[in-house]
Amino acid sequence: MSTIRGARERARIEVTAAIKDEARKQLAAEGAAKLSLRAVARELGMVSSALYRYFPSRDDLLTALIVDAYDAVGEVAEAAGAKGDGRPDAGRWTAVACAVREWALAHPHEYALIYGSPVPGYTAPQDTVGPASRVGLVLIGVVRDAHRAEGLAVPALDPGLRPEAARLAADLAPDLPPAVVAALVAAWAQLFGLISFELFGQFNRVVDAREQLFRHAVHEIGRSVGLLEGRAPTGADGPGA
Amino acid sequence: MSTIRGARERARIEVTAAIKDEARKQLAAEGAAKLSLRAVARELGMVSSALYRYFPSRDDLLTALIVDAYDAVGEVAEAAGAKGDGRPDAGRWTAVACAVREWALAHPHEYALIYGSPVPGYTAPQDTVGPASRVGLVLIGVVRDAHRAEGLAVPALDPGLRPEAARLAADLAPDLPPAVVAALVAAWAQLFGLISFELFGQFNRVVDAREQLFRHAVHEIGRSVGLLEGRAPTGADGPGA
DNA sequence: GTCTATAACGAGATAGAC
DNA sequence: GTCTATCTCGTTATAGAC
Numbered sequence: 001m002s003t004i005r006g007a008r009e010r011a012r013i014e015v016t017a018a019i020k021d022e023a024r025k026q027l028a029a030e031g032a033a034k035l036s037l038r039a040v041a042r043e044l045g046m047v048s049s050a051l052y053r054y055f056p057s058r059d060d061l062l063t064a065l066i067v068d069a070y071d072a073v074g075e076v077a078e079a080a081g082a083k084g085d086g087r088p089d090a091g092r093w094t095a096v097a098c099a100v101r102e103w104a105l106a107h108p109h110e111y112a113l114i115y116g117s118p119v120p121g122y123t124a125p126q127d128t129v130g131p132a133s134r135v136g137l138v139l140i141g142v143v144r145d146a147h148r149a150e151g152l153a154v155p156a157l158d159p160g161l162r163p164e165a166a167r168l169a170a171d172l173a174p175d176l177p178p179a180v181v182a183a184l185v186a187a188w189a190q191l192f193g194l195i196s197f198e199l200f201g202q203f204n205r206v207v208d209a210r211e212q213l214f215r216h217a218v219h220e221i222g223r224s225v226g227l228l229e230g231r232a233p234t235g236a237d238g239p240g241a
Numbered sequence: 242m243s244t245i246r247g248a249r250e251r252a253r254i255e256v257t258a259a260i261k262d263e264a265r266k267q268l269a270a271e272g273a274a275k276l277s278l279r280a281v282a283r284e285l286g287m288v289s290s291a292l293y294r295y296f297p298s299r300d301d302l303l304t305a306l307i308v309d310a311y312d313a314v315g316e317v318a319e320a321a322g323a324k325g326d327g328r329p330d331a332g333r334w335t336a337v338a339c340a341v342r343e344w345a346l347a348h349p350h351e352y353a354l355i356y357g358s359p360v361p362g363y364t365a366p367q368d369t370v371g372p373a374s375r376v377g378l379v380l381i382g383v384v385r386d387a388h389r390a391e392g393l394a395v396p397a398l399d400p401g402l403r404p405e406a407a408r409l410a411a412d413l414a415p416d417l418p419p420a421v422v423a424a425l426v427a428a429w430a431q432l433f434g435l436i437s438f439e440l441f442g443q444f445n446r447v448v449d450a451r452e453q454l455f456r457h458a459v460h461e462i463g464r465s466v467g468l469l470e471g472r473a474p475t476g477a478d479g480p481g482a
Numbered sequence: 483g484t485c486t487a488t489a490a491c492g493a494g495a496t497a498g499a500c
Numbered sequence: 501g502t503c504t505a506t507c508t509c510g511t512t513a514t515a516g517a518c
Contacts, residue, residue, distance in 0.1 A: 116358030186458035193434015217427035
């Protein structure tokens with residue numbers, strides 16, 4: 001009995017993975033807006049109705065892809081952040097950012113799925129919120145370690161932003177100064193701005209040495225959060241290089 | 242003769258505008274990937290083949306929409322930059338950024354078209370390059386004025402980034418220090434990162450006071466380029482407010 | 483119970499003949 | 501420019517295989 005159930009479950013997992021793999025291929029070829037259950041089924045030699053055993057609707061398949069993508073970047077970021085865990089130097093900040101960038105370059109369509117234009121007619125369910133926050137939590141962790149080691153120069157905060165900063169800190173990191181948390185949220189968006197510009201073609205015919213510009217900018221962004229210099233910003237120890 | 246030609250040209254301009262307006266509606270409803278000449282024609286009570294007299298292909302229509310969108314943000318940015326032209330204070334930098342953000346909030350789908358994920362199967366022709374650079378040129382102009390008025394603290398530059406910075410400066414602003422131009426390019430991407438995160442839903446359930454966070458972050462980004470304080474970052478003089 | 487296959491629906495796009 | 505025949509799509513109901 002248990003072997004049968006085991007076999008069934010294994011088969012189910014395999015088919016589910018095959019469906020998502022094929023869906024990812026279509027994502028790359030046609031974009032998320034044109035992701036079609038029928039085309040996925042056809043390519044897999046199944047019939048479209050069979051897919052409904054695995055995903056109750058097209059949007060649920062899309063949600064699964066989104067969650068997978070968030071989990072993939074999140075994992076990469078966590079791995080980069082875990083190296084030298086507890087060390088408060090700015091190199092860890094840069095390492096996490098570079099890891100995210102490398103993942104994005106390696107998986108441009110999945111990146112576009114989660115950080116690009118929203119898919120028309122699709123609204124993300126609650127399930128995506130947790131996975132979506134993983135990268136941000138890693139960045140908070142790096143800054144928290146710096147704060148604990150007193151390696152953080154708390155940035156200035158406009159009086160007008162004080163209430164929002166307090167709210168953000170309460171929500172995201174009650175142990176950090178509100179000014180740091182506010183700067184962190186902005187830094188988070190700016191970091192992905194650099195990646196998106198590179199990936200979405202805005203740097204075409206403009207920027208050549210993209211990794212170097214990225215590292216430099218990320219280091220400066222780290223400073224805006226309060227991180228102090230731990231080592232040279234253009235060190236030879238990238239995540240993959 | 243000339244009146245007839247004038248009437249014809251006027252009609253042509255009107256129809257072209259109507260086509261683009263309808264296409265923009267579809268952009269909002271279905272996304273750029275699903276933009277279809279046929280649907281546009283149907284909605285306008287025309288037949289699809291008639292559209293080809295105005296746009297040789299779907300991609301050409303898309304290009305026209307993209308150019309229009311770039312020109313629209315560009316115009317808004319130029320207008321905001323022209324107010325107080327020559328004045329080197331950081332308030333102008335913030336004003337331009339806020340103007341761009343307000344345009345983006347008012348035209349989210351056109352913003353997504355130009356700064357969001359690339360449309361699958363579409364590659365932008367050379368025609369888009371000029372309009373696409375207008376916002377960047379405004380930002381360069383603001384920084385240039387500050388530099389001329391000696392209101393610029395040239396930021397530090399990693400030795401590794403020196404060649405790229407020199408190249409960027411030669412291409413974009415030979416009269417500015419390379420370190421400033423490199424920082425400017427990064428700042429440009431970071432600024433749109435903030436707008437994209439807000440527009441694409443990444444700030445949902447996270448950030449409430451978005452304009453305030455934006456103004457604060459933009460002011461900090463201005464500092465990273467070397468702009469000095471000209472006035473309080475949260476002044477009451479927004480672009481529209 | 484778990485899965486796949488057949489067939490069908492209503493809506494929409496598309497190609498080509500006229 | 502119009503009309504029609506033929507595609508696609510998401511989704512459901514149903515029937516049968518393991």
